[in-house]
């Protein structure tokens with residue numbers, strides 16, 4: 001999976017296609033994002049702020065982790081969530 005991710009995301013500046021298709025609308029990375037990027041906000045550094053278990057629980061049911069969460073439960077496959085969790089964990093805060 002790490003190898004697959006490396007192929008899909010050669011650099012942090014070039015997020016995987018799945019992120020662009022399903023997530024970028026409401027989020028930004030490095031200031032670049034979609035039409036509603038201020039709704040979900042920047043994901044820069046989220047891989048330092050959250051761990052894998054938190055991310056998986058949040059994606060399965062956002063309200064279980066954040067009261068009144070506005071991020072919808074998205075219909076991704078298990079493999080797609082694996083890819084997105086792995087990608088989130090590459091977004092480390094700048095040292």
Ligand code: HEC
Nearest residue numbers: 022023025026039040046062066068069070071072074084
């Ligand atoms: C319809 C808008 C929307 C879409 C699409 C969306 N999000 Fe979100 N996301 C949000 C909002 C709003 C929040 C802020 C917390 C909350 O209200 O749930 C959030 C929060 C997050 C967080 C927590 C950030 C933190 O600082 O803790 C992560 C991680 C995240 N989103 C990842 C994703 C990923 C990965 C995708 C695509 C699979 C995605 N989001 C798609 C709206 C969205």
